[in-house]
Amino acid sequence: MTLQDPADFPRAFSHAFSSRDLATITGLFTADADFLSLTGAWAEGHEAIEQVLSAELAGTLARVRLVSGRTKMRPVAPGVAQAMQRFVLSGLSNPDGSDAGRIGAVLSALLVQTHTGWRVVSAQFSAEG
Structure with missing residues (x-):
């Protein structure tokens, strides 16, 4: 997926996450990107990002739904x-399968402009609190 504007990233990530579309999620990243997942796994590159998210979406985050909240964009430098x-996440499960309620989380991403559009070079998805 090509982003023409870095402000499109949060919506594109959320939609792909909710659709469990791993190809679209990894396509938002550069080939050598770093991603720190919601469960604390550190993935380096497309293949590792896809593996981490695949495992999380099949397990811990299988029923998770994202509800978007506040968005903030910050230009860092030309092309960055x-x-x-x-986000508010619902559908989390305790180890015994019971509903774990809702939690707040923040997705923070550093994007760079490439010749094909904007891509993420580094991102962290972490629970608030």
Whole structure:
């Protein structure tokens, strides 16, 4: 997926996450990107990002739904931007399968402009609190 504007990243990530579309998610990143997942796994590059998210979406995050909150965009330098997106996650499960309620989370991403559009070079998805 090609982003023409870095401000499109949070919505594109959220839609792909909710659709469990791993190819679209990894396509938002540069080939050598770093991603720190919601469960704390550190993935380096497309293949690792896809493996981490595949395992999380099949397990811990299988029923998770994202509800978008506040978004903040910050130009860092020409061709570089930071996106921050707040989410409320529902559908989390405790180890015994019971509902774990809702939590707040923030997705923070550093994007660079490439000849094909904007891509993420580094992102962290972390729970608030």
